[in-house]
Amino acid sequence: MNPSPIELLATFLFALAVLHTFSVKHFAHWAHKYPRGSVAENLLHFLAETEVVFGLWAAALFAGIAAIEGSVGAAVHYIEGLNFNEPKFVLAVMVVAATRPIVALGERILNGVARLLPFGSSVAFYVTALALGPLLGSFITEPAAMTLLAIVLKRRYFDRDISPQFAYATLGLLFVNVSVGGTLTHFAAPPVLMVAKTWNWDTPFMLTHFGWRAAICCVLSTGIVAFVFRRQLAGIQYVAGDQRYVPVWLTVLHVAFLAAIVFFAHHPDVCFGVLMLFLGLTTATREYQDNLKLREALLVGFFLAGLVTLGSLQAYWLKPLIAGLDGSLLFFGATALTAITDNAALTYLGSLVEGIGPDLQYALVAGAVSGGGLTVIANAPNPAGVGILQSAKTFGGHGISPLGLFAGAVFPTLVAVTCFWLV
Incomplete structure (x- = not known):
């Protein structure tokens, strides 16, 4: 070196x-x-x-x-x-996913599932949003799932009088579950996407090696956290406000634009063209729109672009470190390293290591997604969640504490480690 x-x-x-x-x-x-x-x-x-x-x-x-x-x-x-496709994509998908028609549709779907659970409305929605919502990220991508869930959870829980312990436990749970929840497919989680083509991983492979573990992890972590804070959850009475009318045709158009941005995620020029057309649609249909989260999306894109700029020059010490680990050391090393560097960068560097076998490939990616909720920089969608939630009432106007996030993410991270390595 x-x-x-x-x-x-x-x-x-x-x-x-x-x-x-x-x-x-x-x-x-x-x-x-x-x-x-x-x-x-x-x-x-x-x-x-x-x-x-x-x-x-x-x-x-x-x-x-x-x-x-x-x-x-x-x-x-x-x-x-450098390759700034990911920051550009996150910016674009965050703008679309945060619009009123998409958020309203997502909330209706979660409400529909929550009604099937034998719990009170607040507990049922919490469990549904944090167990099922992140798994949907495998299809709409993790950044879109993070944006949608952060907006809904902010209104229903983070803007309420909940304790800091509950707030940070929920924040950590959200970040960890989104990190592992995108692993049912090969195209939705950034750390998986970085290696899928090189290692010939497809969706059937992801489902059989990662997907079922991710589902167990999300359900188990959410169930335990909900049980621990059940009294606070039961005391939260959410009354839906004025649900402003959104035409069905407009919701369909928004879903189509979201699908187009996901489809062209790795073609940024086309992706931004789709975004410009979408901005035109929102201007023409202003009466059915809320204010677009352009500022938040731009800041998140700026954050990720900076992470790419600085992280791309860390290969000289990260790559030999990854190459020198094996088995359990690689899994736990990746989990720890993810806290201080983006997990997609970590898996990309691992894909450059010559002769890395299937067992080590799994260990690297499983460790990277398991540790993806520990810090704001651990997983690309995390800054989107921070950008939306840091102004929430429960954080007292001072923003989110990185140490509070880390503490809140420790338990669901341990559950992820158990599901992805010990099971």
């Missing part, structure tokens, strides 16, 4: 970005010490935005490459050589 100065700089900045991610609440606290509206207050609030972190340090890397190489062109060449 003989890293270049640029790789060393990228690792240093990556470490700072991770530390920054865990320190955003401190920046928010410091902001309140300055006069309202002052430059210092606004700057600290900007630094307290979780979605800004990796984009900000990626900009520092851009400047560092230009300084080391003595040319802005070298930095531009590096950026243009």
Whole structure:
């Protein structure tokens, strides 16, 4: 291992970005010490935005490459050589999935299933949303499932007077279940998508090796968390507000646009063309629309783009580390490493290791998805969830604590480890 100065700089900045991610609440606290509206207050609030972190340090890397190489062109060449398809796709799918027709349709489906369960309405919907909803991510993609579930859960639970313990337990459960819930197919979970073509994994393979384990994991984790917090859940009375009318034809069109964006996910130019047409549709049908979540989607895209920019130069130490592990060490190592680096990047680097056998392939991907809920950077859809939920009433206006998320995700992560490795 003989890293270049640029790789060393990228690792240093990556470490700072991770530390920054865990320190955003401190920046928010410091902001309140300055006069309202002052430059210092606004700057600290900007630094307290979780979605800004990796984009900000990626900009520092851009400047560092230009300084080391003595040319802005070298930095531009590096950026243009990266693959930003995933950030672009997440941005586009988040805008569409967060619209009133899609959210209303998703909520109706979840309500319909919840009515079949022998529980109170609040408990039944909670169990349905967090057990079934993430599994739907295998078909509509994980980012779309995360967006839809975050919006629905925010309104029904996170904006209510629930305890911080319940809030973070639910947040961790959501993130872990979405990470494992996309593994029923070979195209919906980013860490699976990175290796599916190289290792010839298809949907039947995913169902027989990952899918049934994911289903057990989601149901078991959700059932236990719901049981532990059953008294709080039973006390939540959700009264549906004014359900504004959405024409059936408009819902059908929205579903068609969502399907088109998923289908063209790896063709960003076409995907963005579809998004532009969709924005035209929402403008023409404004009376049936809520405000689009463009700001949130742009911030999430910026976060993921920054993660790609910094993470792409970590191969010099990650790839040998993956190659040096085997069996259980690879599974648990991948679970741990996922907390500090995107799980899709981790599996992609693993796919480059020569001679990695089927057992090690499974161990790498299973570990990567098991640890995908531990931090905001562990799985690509997580920033979308944070972007929607951090303003929820239960988090007191200070945003989501990374340590709180980690603590809330520990239990469902242990369940995932049990289902994917010990069963």
